[in-house]
Amino acid sequence: MAESPIRLPAAPLRGFIAAALLKVGLPPTDAATCAELMVRADLYGADGHGIFRLPQYVRRIRGGAVNVKPKVRIEREAAGMALVDGDNGMGHVVMSFAARTAIEKAKTAGVAWVGVRRSNHAGPASLYAAMPLEHDMIGLYLAVGNANHMAPWGGIDLLLSTNPIAVAAPGNDGPIVLDMATSVAAYGKVKTAAQRGETMPEGWMIDHQGRPLTDPKRADEGLLLPIGGYKGYGLALVIGLLAGSLNGAAAGSETIDFNADDKTPTNTGHAIVALSIAAFEDVDDFKRRVDKIGREIRRSNPLPGVARIWLPGEQSRAKFDERTRLGVPIPDSLRASLAKLAAELKLDPLAS
Numbered sequence: 001m002a003e004s005p006i007r008l009p010a011a012p013l014r015g016f017i018a019a020a021l022l023k024v025g026l027p028p029t030d031a032a033t034c035a036e037l038m039v040r041a042d043l044y045g046a047d048g049h050g051i052f053r054l055p056q057y058v059r060r061i062r063g064g065a066v067n068v069k070p071k072v073r074i075e076r077e078a079a080g081m082a083l084v085d086g087d088n089g090m091g092h093v094v095m096s097f098a099a100r101t102a103i104e105k106a107k108t109a110g111v112a113w114v115g116v117r118r119s120n121h122a123g124p125a126s127l128y129a130a131m132p133l134e135h136d137m138i139g140l141y142l143a144v145g146n147a148n149h150m151a152p153w154g155g156i157d158l159l160l161s162t163n164p165i166a167v168a169a170p171g172n173d174g175p176i177v178l179d180m181a182t183s184v185a186a187y188g189k190v191k192t193a194a195q196r197g198e199t200m201p202e203g204w205m206i207d208h209q210g211r212p213l214t215d216p217k218r219a220d221e222g223l224l225l226p227i228g229g230y231k232g233y234g235l236a237l238v239i240g241l242l243a244g245s246l247n248g249a250a251a252g253s254e255t256i257d258f259n260a261d262d263k264t265p266t267n268t269g270h271a272i273v274a275l276s277i278a279a280f281e282d283v284d285d286f287k288r289r290v291d292k293i294g295r296e297i298r299r300s301n302p303l304p305g306v307a308r309i310w311l312p313g314e315q316s317r318a319k320f321d322e323r324t325r326l327g328v329p330i331p332d333s334l335r336a337s338l339a340k341l342a343a344e345l346k347l348d349p350l351a352s
Contacts, residue, residue, distance in 0.1 A: 083115050100131075153238070205222045
């Protein structure tokens with residue numbers, strides 16, 4: 001029987017991430033921002049976007065692909081929009097700036113759309129869609145993924161990424177937070193499956209002859225499948241246009257595979273929208289209606305064998321509560337990767 005992974009509290013994970021990023025040149029504030037958001041991803045169960053990514057981020061910084069001291073700025077703006085130039089900074093830093101910009105503009109304009117170019121991988125989409133919630137706003141986030149793992153529907157050429165979308169709406173009983181890739185599985189799940197020695201379910205990937213591919217170590221021989229067949233392909237395409245092409249960011253064949261290339265800037269594109277509920281109606285009335293719909297769905301009749309109906313984001317919140325209490329699971333393979341990184345950077349290793 002396989003041993004259960006060790007669990008570590010959030011605080012030492014944040015400290016380790018921040019220390020590693022400081023070692024490779026990030027300013028303290030930016031290192032702390034990245035550490036906070038990466039550990040938050042782990043707490044919510046987005047294991048492919050948390051501390052798992054740290055060795056890769058360090059490699060790309062050392063390879064010159066990421067600017068550790070960017071001058072993130074607004075390049076164009078109007079009352080309800082802005083275009084942010086990330087100056088090739090860490091995606092977590094750039095997107096935090098973009099989210100703050102959207103929130104501030106929405107306070108006066110009612111709604112604000114902020115596009116981003118020259119950024120980098122920023123972790124799970126829900127982190128940024130949820131930022132407007134604290135201001136009684138609805139958040140919408142779109143991004144172009146950092147590698148092409150999908151083909152146009154019916155084809156085999158890798159011209160599309162997993163291009164995620166997230167929407168967060170507040171309620172008194174808790175927010176509804178949808179976070180999904182436009183592929184059946186995000187590529188981060190493929191990478192974590194490979195690191196853990198696990199197989200993938202059929203339906204995640206196919207090879208170039210259309211046969212199921214279940215070995216994650218052979219992922220470069222196949223392609224991810226879109227959600228809903230041709231509908232997921234279409235959604236991935238339009239998200240690429242809105243988060244990438246509209247912002248002058250990479251999309252299609254311009255997309256850099258940051259898993260294989262540690263030297264080339266990715267020119268990652270994002271878009272975040274903050275929508276002030278108060279601009280449309282009374283905030284409390286809206287939250288009551290969100291709660292009513294949520295309760296109706298939770299209480300609806302499940303199929304035989306289904307224990308309960310979940311709302312989008314509820315399972316992640318349950319995982320957050322559990323991991324905040326018990327710690328974040330760190331599999332042996334990830335622990336070994338982080339120990340190697342600690343030795344390279346001359347850091348104290350994570351305690352067991």
